[in-house]
Amino acid sequence: MATNETQASKGFYKLSWVQRIGFGSGDLAQNLIYQTISMYLLFFYTNVYGLDPADAATMFLVVRLVDVLWDPLVGTYVDKHNPRLGKYRSYLVLGGIPLTGFAILCFWNGFAPSLVYAYVTYVGMSMLYTLINVPYGALNSSLTRDTDEITTLTSVRMFLANVGGLCVASGIPLVVALFAPKDAVGNAIIDKPEAGEAWFLTMGIYALVGLALLIFCFTQTKERVVMDAKDMEDVKVSDLWTEFVHNRPLRILAFFFITAFAMMSVGNAAGSYYMTCNLQATSDQLAIFMGLGSVPAFIFMPMVPAIKKKVGKRGMFNIFLTIAIVGMAILYAVSVIPSLKSQMWIVYVAQFIKSTGVIVATGYMWALVPEVISYGEFTTGKRISGIVNALTGIFFKAGMALGGVVPGLVLAYVGFNAKETIQTPFAEQGILWLVCVIPALLLGLAMFIISKYELTDDVIDKINIEIEKRNHRA
Secondary structure (H helix, E strand, O other): OOOHHHHHHOOOOOOOHHHHHHHHHHHHHHHHHHHHHHHHHHHHHHHHHOOOHHHHHHHHHHHHHHHHHHHHHHHHHHHHOOOOOOOOOHHHHHOHHHHHHHHHHHOOOOOOOOHHHHHHHHHHHHHHHHHHHHHHHHHHHHHOOOHHHHHHHHHHHHHHHHHHHHHHHOHHHHHHHHHOOEOOOOOEOOOOHHHHHHHHHHHHHHHHHHHHHHHHHHHHOOOOOOOOHHHHOOOOOOHHHHHHHHOHHHHHHHHHHHHHHHHHHHHHHHHHHHHHHHOOOOHHHHHHHHHOOOOHHHHHHHHHHHHHHHHHHHHHHHHHHHHHHHHHHHHHHHHHOHHHHOOHHHHHHHHHHHHHHHHHHHHHHHHHHHHHHHHHHHHHOOOOHHHHHHHHHHHHHHHHHHHHHHHHHHHHHOOOOOOOOOOOHHHHHHHHHHHHHHHHHHHHHHHHHHOOOOOOHHHHHHHHHHHHHHHHHO
16 A cells, blocks of 8 residues: 555645645635625626616626637636746735725626626626636646545535635625615615615625635645646647547536536526515525525535445436426425415525535536546646636636526516516516526536546546656656
8 A cells, every 4th residue: 555655756645624725715715706796796787786687698798708718818828837926826816806806896886877887897807707716726636636635625615615605695685784774664775776885895895805715725725736847838729629629528527517507607696586576585584595505515515525435426416416406396386386485494495405406516526627637638648727727617607607698688588677676477487487497407408418427536546647657757
């Protein structure tokens, strides 16, 4: 049996718990910022800032088209350069500071309802997020080749990411309500233009905490498995297309990303509308509902390594994607059966069941990214982590973009009117499509796609061992 020192010399490093938590804090930070954008920016734009839903949907689409051009450039730049503060981790600080500023400005309504201002701040925020997210994703694969360690790292990362998700989903409505003006009976007004300052202050708090966590992640990580300096010069943007064409596991994972994150982001973006419009929920009830979107992570993400060993990767995806569909079916039934509509506890249970499936499936898939990077290195000789993460980032953000594009278009189609407290039955039906029907269809598609992924643990371990043998022979 190999000693820890021998294993480490072959790239199979074991990390301390402080290092694991330090790495995971980077995703916690990004969730405090980007999940706030994903879950609440459309709601802020339509109800507080005053944009038309169709205009907001178009903007979300345009920003994603910008990402298609920007992400490969970032990935190529990251792979070709080795900054003094670290090949990947340096961007946590260099990109984190301006990202904080742009994220806060996204929730400022000083120029409302200027579409130009919305475009400038949202495009700037998205480009800076890429400048952090692409190298952060590559950082994972640079820490170790050990598949068990990567599974543990991913579990810690997703646990902390969902801490951020919970703070956003449940905390944002409560913090906004704390600063927001009150109506005649003392209820906080969070969905009208007069709540603009409350949203701005709330985003300021979340963004600054996120920046502090990015700095902590920077201090606790170290790149160990990276491309040789002599190979950096050969990296070019066209490697993105070459890698996509020749790396079949990467293609499968990329399409799984877009469907899984489209499912998640459509449902998340519609959650606020569903609770406030369809169920006439209070801000406290909205906070509980949205918070239940993250709570299952604290129960199930620590179990992921054991579950994966028991049922395998494919079995785990099938089980938890099915659980998510069951939760969506219950949510739909609650909304269409009059006798159940007033039973808020059933809504909470359904949200918990749905979120359990979504969190485990979308959380564990990040552990597959280092695998497809190693597969690409095995077949081409190049470990282009930045470009691979740029590719997955394009599909990840394409899926997330649908959380703004699809809800915006559906809301415009069904005649949603932000100025009305009570929506038409057709508008409520459209919101229900967004919360249950469309995400369930996307889940079915995601289940089919991931069934084609063929890199088992045994296969990827053999690939990593062979790569290390090559490197030591060179």
